[in-house]
Amino acid sequence: VEYSTDLFEAGTMxxxxxxxxxxxxxxxxDAGQRVWELPLxxxxxxxxxxxxxxxxxxxFPATKCLHELIEHQASVSPDSxxxxxxEQSLTYAELNVxxxxxxxxxxxxxxxxxxxxxxxxxxxxxxxxxxxGILKAGGAYVPLDPxxxxxxxxxxxxxxRMPVVLTHxxxxxxxxxxxxxxxxxxxxxxxxxxxxxENLSHSAAPEGLAYVIYTSGxxxxxxxxxxxxxxxxxxxxxxxxxxxxxxxxVVLAITTLSFDIAGFELYLPLIIGARVxxxxxxxxxxxxxxxxxxxxVQATVMQATPATWRMLxxxxxxxxxxxxxxxxxxxxxxxxxxELVGRGDSxxxxxxxxxTTIWSTLQRVERSDSVSVPIGRPIANTQVYV
Numbered sequence: 408v409e410y411s412t413d414l415f416e417a418g419t420m421x422x423x424x425x426x427x428x429x430x431x432x433x434x435x436x437d438a439g440q441r442v443w444e445l446p447l448x449x450x451x452x453x454x455x456x457x458x459x460x461x462x463x464x465x466x467f468p469a470t471k472c473l474h475e476l477i478e479h480q481a482s483v484s485p486d487s488x489x490x491x492x493x494e495q496s497l498t499y500a501e502l503n504v505x506x507x508x509x510x511x512x513x514x515x516x517x518x519x520x521x522x523x524x525x526x527x528x529x530x531x532x533x534x535x536x537x538x539x540g541i542l543k544a545g546g547a548y549v550p551l552d553p554x555x556x557x558x559x560x561x562x563x564x565x566x567x568r569m570p571v572v573l574t575h576x577x578x579x580x581x582x583x584x585x586x587x588x589x590x591x592x593x594x595x596x597x598x599x600x601x602x603x604x605e606n607l608s609h610s611a612a613p614e615g616l617a618y619v620i621y622t623s624g625x626x627x628x629x630x631x632x633x634x635x636x637x638x639x640x641x642x643x644x645x646x647x648x649x650x651x652x653x654x655x656x657v658v659l660a661i662t663t664l665s666f667d668i669a670g671f672e673l674y675l676p677l678i679i680g681a682r683v684x685x686x687x688x689x690x691x692x693x694x695x696x697x698x699x700x701x702x703x704v705q706a707t708v709m710q711a712t713p714a715t716w717r718m719l720x721x722x723x724x725x726x727x728x729x730x731x732x733x734x735x736x737x738x739x740x741x742x743x744x745x746e747l748v749g750r751g752d753s754x755x756x757x758x759x760x761x762x763t764t765i766w767s768t769l770q771r772v773e774r775s776d777s778v779s780v781p782i783g784r785p786i787a788n789t790q791v792y793v
Contacts (some may be wrong), residue, residue: 424777429446442527473617474506484654487499492685499677509539519545548618555665557581613637632761643671647678656708720746720750
């Protein structure tokens with residue numbers, strides 16, 4: 408077999424030859440088969456792909472909703488810092504109390520199980536309180552990025568038929584929908600703070616909606632992807648063990664809420680007692696400031712797209728001891744992967760569409776001269792077929 412070594416590895420060609428042989432055998436056995444019925448995999452390879460590689464069963468808290476796990480952690484480490492933003496921070500207890508008050512206020516405004524609530528907020532402590540408050544009220548949130556064009560925001564509000572939006576006063580002029588109930592967390596907090604601060608009875612269910620993320624859609628028209636609590640809880644439980652995170656970790660959160668991978672950096676730390684360090688949009692776009700932030704908060708975990716990691720390296724970033732580097736959102740080029748290896752404790756490539764809840768596969772990255780970086784094996788309790 409002759410082939411270009413620039414395009415194919417020897418192992419790939421061996422498999423292709425095996426597929427060709429199995430295809431010919433299938434034709435010889437029954438020439439009347441339809442083309443799509445012909446076999447490509449031998450029995451041993453089929454068993455490996457379909458069964459062995461997909462043995463991912465793992466226990467996880469399937470009866471719990473996302474906010475219940477955060478609520479439990481607040482009872483375990485109430486005085487620990489949950490999230491910091493600039494010079495401001497909230498302990499687990501403070502975050503839980505504020506979310507409880509907001510949840511009750513939202514219920515008084517009609518939010519019930521699976522009611523969609525828009526989150527039209529820049530990254531802030533209020534955004535965190537808003538997300539958790541919506542979930543505790545039983546609702547599901549829909550991120551509305553203030554950086555989006557007003558016509559896109561209007562479309563998402565109308566398409567989802569959300570009755571309520573959380574925002575700040577300064578964002579109100581961008582909300583053109585007149586029939587939506589706008590709650591300004593800065594303006595209305597004096598009323599919200601009068602609500603009971605105790606934990607609520609839960610009206611959400613594991614199979615209920617946690618959030619709806621609007622993607623660009625294959626036609627260019629935004630489409631809402633609905634994600635359940637149990638899917639998020641399973642994902643977080645899997646990633647907690649591999650690549651791994653503990654209560655001692657500090658996660659630098661740089662992702663916009665409208666990008667579903669933000670769920671990892673916002674929620675996994677909060678269910679295990681770690682700390683979230685959130686930065687502004689401006690910092691994420693400035694490699695010098697982002698590098699300084701990584702160092703000053705002593706971050707141990709950061710996820711970013713390959714474009715962001717490339718931006719850091721091109722700006723002279725040499726890496727950081729103790730940092731777990733997660734690459735996601737785009738295909739990871741081999742040359743970038745090789746440059747990242749050695750700049751932290753470990754490098755991971757994570758892949759998955761929004762529809763399967765943030766990630767589907769993961770792979771620890773090692774230095775290599777391969778033509779591509781593998782996307783790896785499926786996360787816990789999921790199966791992958793290629």
